[in-house]
Amino acid sequence: MDLAYTTAGGVVGAVVTNYLSRNQERRQLRAAVMQQLLRVAAVRDRISDIVPSQRESPSRHTTGLRLLATARFGVTAVLEDGDDAEHAQREAISDLVVAALSAGVPRRVLDFAAGGEERALQCEVIRVIDLRLGGVLGDSLEELMTRCEEYRQATAQLLLRTLWHPWQTRWWRRVRLRALRQEVAALHRGQEAAMSVLAQPEHLDALAERPGGVRRITRPSDGL
Numbered sequence: 479m480d481l482a483y484t485t486a487g488g489v490v491g492a493v494v495t496n497y498l499s500r501n502q503e504r505r506q507l508r509a510a511v512m513q514q515l516l517r518v519a520a521v522r523d524r525i526s527d528i529v530p531s532q533r534e535s536p537s538r539h540t541t542g543l544r545l546l547a548t549a550r551f552g553v554t555a556v557l558e559d560g561d562d563a564e565h566a567q568r569e570a571i572s573d574l575v576v577a578a579l580s581a582g583v584p585r586r587v588l589d590f591a592a593g594g595e596e597r598a599l600q601c602e603v604i605r606v607i608d609l610r611l612g613g614v615l616g617d618s619l620e621e622l623m624t625r626c627e628e629y630r631q632a633t634a635q636l637l638l639r640t641l642w643h644p645w646q647t648r649w650w651r652r653v654r655l656r657a658l659r660q661e662v663a664a665l666h667r668g669q670e671a672a673m674s675v676l677a678q679p680e681h682l683d684a685l686a687e688r689p690g691g692v693r694r695i696t697r698p699s700d701g702l
Contacts, residue, residue, distance in 0.1 A: 507581035508641055514574040515591070515634060521557070521567045522599050528553045528606050547603045547673055551685065555603050567599055578637070587640050587651070590658055594633030597665060601626035604672050611681050615672055622668045629665050632658060 531554045548555055548564060555563035571592045578588050601623055608615045615622075636654055639647045675681070 504581070507577070510577040511574070511581050511583070511641055512638070514570065514577045515637065518567065518570040518574055518592075518595050519634075521563060521570055522595070522602055524557045525555050525563050525599075525602055525606070526558045527556050528603065528610075529556055530554070547600045547607070547669070550673060550677065551603075551607060551682075553603070553607070555599070555606070563599065567595065571595065578641070581641055582644060583637065583640055584651075586655065587637055590633045590655065590662075591637040593662065594630040597662070597669070598626055598630040600669060604669065604676065607676050607685070608672075611676065611684055614681060615675060618668075618672065622665075622672055625665055625668060629658075629661050632661065 528548075531548065531552050546564065557563050557566060574592070575588055578591075579585065604615075605619060605623060608619055613619070636647075636651075636658070640651065
């Protein structure tokens with residue numbers, strides 16, 4: 479009898495220890511994903527300037543089949559320390575993908591989250607170019623920025639819900655992804671419309687007249 483109790487206790491103890499160990503590992507993996515997600519978002523917040531691109535030819539880095547706004551206008555978005563914002567974002571997204579896949583997040587969910595951040599960065603580039611031109615987009619820019627931020631938040635929330643509640647979100651995830659496809663299609667049209675206005679000859683000439691085109695970027699939240 480003593481041996482039976484001892485054996486049973488050992489089995490239960492091993493099961494509990496294994497459960498606690500795996501639970502701790504899951505928490506660490508989730509924490510790593512959240513940390514990398516914050517790092518990706520921080521890249522956009524650290525954009526300080528746009529400068530003429532030093533590349534010999536336009537970048538072929540794309541989101542889907544869409545060339546980046548920076549390539550279209552021949553500029554590079556730079557961070558406060560002078561680093562290329564797109565390069566920094568790609569590195570951050572790469573680390574996010576590794577962390578999220580390790581935590582069991584489906585790749586399709588990851589693709590939408592990464593795409594949301596890339597769209598947000600491109601909207602920021604559009605905003606900065608419009609600022610350089612004196613605000614030619616008018617109220618449509620605010621609408622575009624709002625739609626872009628709402629889409630970015632929606633994709634990030636989907637990622638986090640899938641991360642923390644994988645089984646609960648499993649059944650409605652397909653419906654949510656279908657809705658996000660419609661939202662990103664509308665956002666894409668808005669970005670293309672904004673870039674078409676900014677790419678008008680008179681606006682391109684105005685940008686070209688600013689060699690270096692460098693000045694500090696003042697964000698609306700700065701109150702300046």
